[in-house]
Amino acid sequence: MTPHLRMPYVVTVDAGLRDLRAADHLLRTFAAELGLAEGGFGCTHLVRGERPRVVVSLAPESEAELDEVRAWLVAEGYEVTGGAPDAVGRAVLYRGSGLLSGTMTVGEVLSVSAIDRVTVLGTAGRTPSDRRLVTHGHVRPQWQGGELVLTAMPAVGGTLVPFEVAEPTPCCADH
Template structure:
């Protein structure tokens, strides 16, 4: 990530709402190419999700800060943690449909794909069914996409785009 990072803590309650807010803010602010927009789980007396924007220059950070402040958001420097979940990142819009692992790595900012419970990396020609929802996480300065085996010898991102809410059947 870049050193030009801002955090917006709007008290968002869940990841879906945070994703929506992040995308809305990015659209309203007309962010420059190369921006990383991440969500961060904040575990304090009021658990919630904060947002961060990593920009490529001080000038871009200043402009984004001004836009956020003008909308009434409180903005701080830096990221809440180093394990952000990337929603906006270079190449993300193209990660739709079914792609190979090699396509994901060469066409986006994702550094590595890791299959949960498996040793080693998946084969470059292995199919990844994106479900149009690819949310890698920062781990030790690298953007890592966790995936799991799926039907037909394919892979899918670990994060489900439409999770069943807890206690939905109660």
């Protein structure tokens, strides 16, 4: 389920960011400064149009925590709006995100985190729970159809790796 359905308390912050790495950093900073509970969500959202940018949403577990989050953000000078900008956020902060490091089975990923499903590019159906996933400490699932879904791709030795990598090679890097 999307954070707005599962978590009725959501705010969006537009800090004028242009890239995902900066948005990830901002979300981790918010979590540290605010002492956010492990059960909430922090997501990035791409905004297109005349002013393309990345905004972040925070979905704490309670209305009281949301009021504290909103008050702190406003006091820090951030532009805050109620609700999430869309239903397809890319999750950075979620239950168990800090536990997803090294090599784990898909079943372990699903059991220790808020991730509902792991899909593999180019395949149909469920990913076997005993399939090994090498996380590289960077796991960014996205909300799809009400589920938090991690997209993975095949890697060496029959393992999987998350589709999004922490340090992507820039387009045309060798030109």
